[in-house]
Amino acid sequence: MALRPTSLPAFGVFAVAARHQNFANAAEELGLTASAVSHHVRGLEATLGVKLFQRHARGVVLTDEGRSLADAATTALSDIDAVAIALKQRRAKCHPRAGRGIAFAHVLLLIPRLPRFRRGSSAHSLSLETGTAITRFDHTGPDLAIRHGAGFWPGLNADHVMDEHLFPAAPPTLKGLHRVTEAAHIATLPLVTDLAHQGWREWFRAADVRGVHLPEMHSFTDSTDAMQAALHGFGAILARSRIVEPYIRDGKLVRLAGPAVKARYGYFAVYPAHRRPNAGVASFLGVATPRSRAGIQ
Secondary structure (H helix, E strand, O other): OOOOHHHHHHHHHHHHHHHHOOHHHHHHHHOOOHHHHHHHHHHHHHHHOOOOEEEEOOEEEEOHHHHHHHHHHHHHHHHHHHHHHHHHHHHHOOOOOOOOOOOOHHHHHHHHHHHHHHHHOOOOOOOOOOOOOOOOOOOOOOOOEEEEEOOOOOOEEEEEEEOOEEEEEEOOOOOOHHHOOOHHHHHHOOEEEOOOOOOHHHHHHHOOOOOOOOOOOEEOOOHHHHHHHHHOOOOEEEEEHHHHHHHHHOOOOEEOOOOOEEOOOEEEEEEEOOOOOOHHHHHHHHHHOOOOOOOOO
16 A cells, blocks of 8 residues: 555654553653544554554553554664764765775676686687676677676676675774674674665664664775775675675674675676677686576566
């Protein structure tokens, strides 16, 4: 069902009432009357068609449906609150922004496999280009490209290269790290982020950490730049498993508490569906996609 914007105040009132599990205490926090809180909750129950509270002589108790909605409402309001705080802070001080040529993360993943390409295809040379622009497969363009996504691009075959998982990591010397013994504690650290589709908020949800207030983060366009910032002590990073492995192995970063969450998107080798791969491309695909599968349209 599509909720009307007019329902949003009721969700805010419900979230406070759910936290207190007491309409009078919620009313005091909100500057309303207890009857007004009850009115908002009953309106929300009517809209959703479920009971959110069990009412009895001593007060109210959340139902199973109420607990589910309370978790969602609290998380949503916390996210909005965190963004609002960040916007206020952004107005209050200058934020320097720096741009640079991208250090394409895929290179870190592919280069270790390239010696196999040379051994199996000595007759072919390789030209590897990196950049942020979407590859154009015209007469001057490359034979194939590596893309990060769901694996579906019109007019292209997509051979799966690899997946990755996301988990928190930090340099062992990061201040306050000794106090981090569970996932929720990570929010007390300075955080580094990139512009990926999955970030810290999604990871905390997957870790079942609710209502967390995230600090203002150091943000980088490129994942490898964010990794370098973490290595130099900027903060904890939501690390990509394929990129962070050597740093953890060398002890430059340590994995923190919490789950490794499978990334929503993977890496794919893509090439035009109408063009049959030449021998060099076929050899490269055999190295880059060890579990190669049929092209996806």
